[in-house]
Amino acid sequence: MAKMHVKMTVNGKEVEALAEPRTLLIHFLREDLNITGPHIGCESSHCGACTVDIDGKSVKSCTMFVGQANGTDITTVEGLTNPDGSLGVIQEMFREHHGLQCGYCTPGMITRAHRLLQENPSPTEEEVRFGMAGNLCRCTGYQNIVKAIMASADMLNAQKEAAE
Amino acid sequence: MIPGAFEYHRPASVAEAAGLLSQLGDDARVLAGGHSLIPMMKLRMADLSHLVDLQDLDEMKGIKITVSSVTIGAMVTQHELIADDALAAAVPIIREAALQIADPQVRYVGTIGGNVANGDPGNDMPGLMQCLNATYEVQGTEASRMINAREFYESAYFTAREEEEILTRIHIPRPAGGTGYAYEKQKRKIGDYATAAAAVLVGGGEASVAMTNLSDTPVWSQDAGKALASGDVEGCVAAVMGAIDPADDMRGPVEFKKHVAGMILRRAIDRALSRAS
Ligand SMILES: Cc1cc2nc3c(=O)[nH]c(=O)nc-3n(C[C@H](O)[C@H](O)[C@H](O)COP(=O)(O)OP(=O)(O)OC[C@H]3O[C@@H](n4cnc5c(N)ncnc54)[C@H](O)[C@@H]3O)c2cc1C
Ligand code: FES
Numbered sequence: 321m322a323k324m325h326v327k328m329t330v331n332g333k334e335v336e337a338l339a340e341p342r343t344l345l346i347h348f349l350r351e352d353l354n355i356t357g358p359h360i361g362c363e364s365s366h367c368g369a370c371t372v373d374i375d376g377k378s379v380k381s382c383t384m385f386v387g388q389a390n391g392t393d394i395t396t397v398e399g400l401t402n403p404d405g406s407l408g409v410i411q412e413m414f415r416e417h418h419g420l421q422c423g424y425c426t427p428g429m430i431t432r433a434h435r436l437l438q439e440n441p442s443p444t445e446e447e448v449r450f451g452m453a454g455n456l457c458r459c460t461g462y463q464n465i466v467k468a469i470m471a472s473a474d475m476l477n478a479q480k481e482a483a484e
Numbered sequence: 485m486i487p488g489a490f491e492y493h494r495p496a497s498v499a500e501a502a503g504l505l506s507q508l509g510d511d512a513r514v515l516a517g518g519h520s521l522i523p524m525m526k527l528r529m530a531d532l533s534h535l536v537d538l539q540d541l542d543e544m545k546g547i548k549i550t551v552s553s554v555t556i557g558a559m560v561t562q563h564e565l566i567a568d569d570a571l572a573a574a575v576p577i578i579r580e581a582a583l584q585i586a587d588p589q590v591r592y593v594g595t596i597g598g599n600v601a602n603g604d605p606g607n608d609m610p611g612l613m614q615c616l617n618a619t620y621e622v623q624g625t626e627a628s629r630m631i632n633a634r635e636f637y638e639s640a641y642f643t644a645r646e647e648e649e650i651l652t653r654i655h656i657p658r659p660a661g662g663t664g665y666a667y668e669k670q671k672r673k674i675g676d677y678a679t680a681a682a683a684v685l686v687g688g689g690e691a692s693v694a695m696t697n698l699s700d701t702p703v704w705s706q707d708a709g710k711a712l713a714s715g716d717v718e719g720c721v722a723a724v725m726g727a728i729d730p731a732d733d734m735r736g737p738v739e740f741k742k743h744v745a746g747m748i749l750r751r752a753i754d755r756a757l758s759r760a761s
C-alpha cells in the first residue's frame with residue numbers, strides 16, 4: 321500500500337515523514353522518530369503506558385493511526401523536561417515521592433498527569449484518581465503516584481503565584 | 485497487533501465523505517474516534533481497504549440547544565459532552581452517563597456518533613438515546629433521513645443505517661423541567677463495559693426506561709415506562725425483566741446478570757424519583 325506523507329509537531333519540533341497508513345502512532349513515534357518515552361504495555365487500549373498529549377488531549381497512541389495525527393501538536397514525556405534538560409516539576413515529584421518502581425507505566429502517568437493538572441490545577445485526591453483511571457500500574461499500588469501528582473499541583477501553583 | 489493495510493482518506497465535507505463511501509462500496513468504513521474500530525482492526529475482526537476519517541467535518545461538530553430540543557453533532561466527543569455546562573443543565577443524564585464510559589483518554593477521542601452507530605450492545609449511548617427518544621440524522625449521497633433510536637438497532641452490529649450513510653447529528657427532545665433522571669451502571673472495573681446499565685427518566689406523569697448490554701440490542705420497554713409513570717415500580721421492574729435476554733459470557737452467567745440488572749434498575753429508579761420535582 322502506498323505510503324502517505326505526514327507532518328506534525330512533536331515536542332516543539334516539526335517532523336515530516338512517509339508512513340504506511342496502518343502505522344499506529346505509538347510505532348511511528350518509537351520506531352520512526354526514535355521517541356521511546358511512550359511505552360507499549362497492552363497494545364489494546366487499556367493500560368495507558370502509550371499516552372501522549374495531542375492538541376491538548378491525553379490520547380492512547382496505540383489506538384490512533386499516524387494519519388489521524390497528521391497536522392497535530394504532540395507532546396510526549398520527553399517534552400515535559402525543563403529547557404535545560406533537567407526534570408520538569410511532575411517528573412521531579414514522581415522521583416521525590418517514589419511514584420514509580422519499575423517505571424514502565426511512568427511516561428504515560430506523567431503525560432496524563434500533565435494534562436489533568438492543566439485542566440484542573442488544584443484537584444482533590446478523588447479527582448486525581450478519577451482523572452488517572454486510564455493508566456494502570458502493576459507495581460506501586462497507586463498511593464505514591466497520587467501523592468506525586470498532588471505534590472506537583474502544589475508546586476506548580478506555588479510557581480505560578482511566585483511568577484505573578 | 486498490526487491491522488491490515490488500507491488507504492486513508494480525509495474528506496473536507498459530509499458530501500465528499502458520502503461520495504467516497506458510495507464510490508468505494510463495501511470495502512470502506514468511516515473512522516470517528518477509532519476507539520471501537522481500531523481495536524477490531526488490530527484483532528483483524530474488521531478488515532477493510534479504505535478508511536474515511538471524519539475528523540475535519542465541522543458540520544458534524546458542536547452542540548445546539550433550543551427551548552425544546554438539543555442537537556449534538558456526531559463527532560462530539562464524550563469529553564466535550566461532559567464539559568458542556570449548558571448541555572448538563574438541559575439534559576443532565578447525558579453527563580452522568582458519559583462520565584461512566586471508559587476512561588479519560590478514551591473519552592477525549594471517542595465520539596457520540598461512533599458510540600451510537602457502532603451497534604455494539606456494550607456501548608452505553610444507544611440505550612441512553614432510546615430512553616431519551618432521540619432521533620438520528622443520517623446522510624447518504626441523497627437527502628438526509630431521520631431514524632428513531634428505538635428503531636435503529638436490529639441485532640449486534642446491525643443497524644438501520646445503510647453502509648454508505650453517515651450519521652451526522654443526533655436530535656433529542658428536552659425532557660420537561662423537573663424530570664428525574666439516573667444512569668446507573670455496574671461494571672467489573674473502571675473503564676469496563678457494563679455488566680448491566682439502566683437509564684431512567686421519570687416525572688410529570690411520564691417515564692422512560694432503557695437497559696444496556698442485556699440483549700444483542702439495547703432494550704427500551706414501553707410497558708416498563710408506563711408502569712413507572714403510574715408509580716408502579718414493581719410493574720416496571722417486572723416488565724424490564726421480561727424484556728431483557730442476557731447471554732452467558734465473561735461478565736457472568738445469565739442468572740447473575742438478571743440479578744445485577746434488577747439491582748441496577750432499582751437503584752436507577754430510586755435515584756431518578758428522588759430527583760423528580
Ligand atoms: C478501553 C476502552 C473502554 C471502553 N469502554 C466503553 C464503555 O464503558 N462504554 C461505551 O459505551 N464505550 C466504551 N468504549 C468504546 C468507546 O466509547 C468508543 O469510542 C465508541 O464506542 C466509538 O466511538 P468512536 O468515535 O471511537 O468510533 P469509531 O471506533 O471510529 O467507530 C465505531 C464504528 O462506528 C462507525 N461510525 C463511527 N462514526 C460514524 C458516523 N458518524 N456515521 C456512521 N458510522 C460511524 C465506524 O465505521 C465503526 O464501525 C471503550 C473503548 C475502549 C478502548
Ligand atoms: S499500550 Fe496503549 S493503552 Fe496499553
Ligand code: FES
Pocket residue numbers: 419420421422423424425426456457458459460
Ligand atoms: S511502576 Fe511498574 S508498572 Fe507502574
